Amino acid sequence: MLKTAAALLIDGVEPFEFGVVCEVFGVDRTDDGVPPIEFLVCGERAGEPLRSGVGVLITPEYGLDALDDADLVTLPAAKIRDDYPPAVLQAIWDASARGATVLTVCSGAFLLGAAGLLDGRRCTTHWRHVDEFRQRFPKAKVDRDVLFVDEGDLITSAGTAAGIDACLHFVRRELGSAAANAIARRMVVPPQREGGQQQFIELPIPECTADSLQPMLTWVMDHLTEEHTVTALARRASMSERTFARRFAAETGTTPHRWLTIQRVLHARALLEDTQLGIEKIAHRCGFGTAALLRHHFHKIVGVSPADYRRTFAHPPA
The missing domain is CATH 3.40.50.880 (Class I glutamine amidotransferase (GATase) domain)
Incomplete structure (x- = not known):
C-alpha cells in the first residue's frame, strides 16, 4: 500500500x-x-x-x-x-x-x-x-x-x-x-497508455492545425459500449479520414482500433478490480459484446484471463 x-x-x-x-x-x-x-x-x-x-x-x-x-x-x-x-x-x-x-x-x-x-x-x-x-x-x-x-x-x-x-x-x-x-x-492528461507502447514513432508532422484530439478521446471513453468506426470518429473530429489517422497516430502512438481495444481492456480491468460484476456484464459494459471476445482481447493485452486477473488484483469490498 x-x-x-x-x-x-x-x-x-x-x-x-x-x-x-x-x-x-x-x-x-x-x-x-x-x-x-x-x-x-x-x-x-x-x-x-x-x-x-x-x-x-x-x-x-x-x-x-x-x-x-x-x-x-x-x-x-x-x-x-x-x-x-x-x-x-x-x-x-x-x-x-x-x-x-x-x-x-x-x-x-x-x-x-x-x-x-x-x-x-x-x-x-x-x-x-x-x-x-x-x-x-x-x-x-x-x-x-x-x-x-x-x-x-x-x-x-x-x-x-x-x-x-x-x-x-x-x-x-x-x-x-x-x-x-x-x-x-x-x-487533464490523455487516457492511460500501456507500458509497451512505443515511445518514439517516425511520423511526419501532421498537416492539421486543429486542437488536440483529447476531447474526442474523452468522449469515446464515456461511450465505450457504442460502435466506433474511423469514419465516424473522423467526422466527430471534423477531419478527413486520412488526416485523422495521421493525427491519431501522432497523439496516441497507435491506430484507432488498437487504442479503442486497449481502453476497453483497461476499463474491464478496473471493473474486475473494483466490482463483483460477472464477466458477461463486464464485457457488455466495455463494448466487447460477449465474454468470449473480452477474454480474447484481455489475455492478448494483459497476458492472463479476466478470471485470473480478478483473483490476483480484486480489491475487497468495503
Whole structure:
C-alpha cells in the first residue's frame, strides 16, 4: 500500500520531470477520493539548495534519512554525469533492499544503474540516452522502444510524458483504478497508455492545425459500449479520414482500433478490480459484446484471463 512517497533530488535535476512526481504524488487529492499520500522531497543534505537544469534552485526539505520510511522512492531526471554522490547511491540501494519501490523518470534510470540495481533487470530510459546507457550498464536489459517497464520493485520510464504514465500505473497498481483515474482527470492528461507502447514513432508532422484530439478521446471513453468506426470518429473530429489517422497516430502512438481495444481492456480491468460484476456484464459494459471476445482481447493485452486477473488484483469490498 502506498502511504509515503519520496522524491530524491541531486544537482542538475530537471524541474519538469520533478514536477511530474509532485503532481501525481504530492498534491492532496483526498477530495477526489484518493487516499492521502505523504510526500517528501529529499536531497543528500536537508535544506541545501540544488541547481536545476534551467537555472532555478530547488531546496529539499529532508535529507537521505527520510527515505527510511518511504514506500516509494522516485528519481526524477537529472543531468547525466560520470559520477554520482556515493551517499545518494547507497541510500537508493538501502531503500530498495528494505522493500521500497524505486521509480525513475527519464535519465533518472542512470542513478538506478549507478546504484547497481539494474544488473539482469529489464528497464528503459529516454530513447536518446539508450546507447550511452547500454555502454555504462551492459548487464541491464534495456528496451529503447517502450514507455515504461514495471519490474515489481523497480519501475523505469522514458521521457516526460512516459513518466506520467509510469506514475499513474503505479498508483493504479497500489491504490486501484479509481484513484489513478481521479488523478489523471485532475491533471487533464490523455487516457492511460500501456507500458509497451512505443515511445518514439517516425511520423511526419501532421498537416492539421486543429486542437488536440483529447476531447474526442474523452468522449469515446464515456461511450465505450457504442460502435466506433474511423469514419465516424473522423467526422466527430471534423477531419478527413486520412488526416485523422495521421493525427491519431501522432497523439496516441497507435491506430484507432488498437487504442479503442486497449481502453476497453483497461476499463474491464478496473471493473474486475473494483466490482463483483460477472464477466458477461463486464464485457457488455466495455463494448466487447460477449465474454468470449473480452477474454480474447484481455489475455492478448494483459497476458492472463479476466478470471485470473480478478483473483490476483480484486480489491475487497468495503
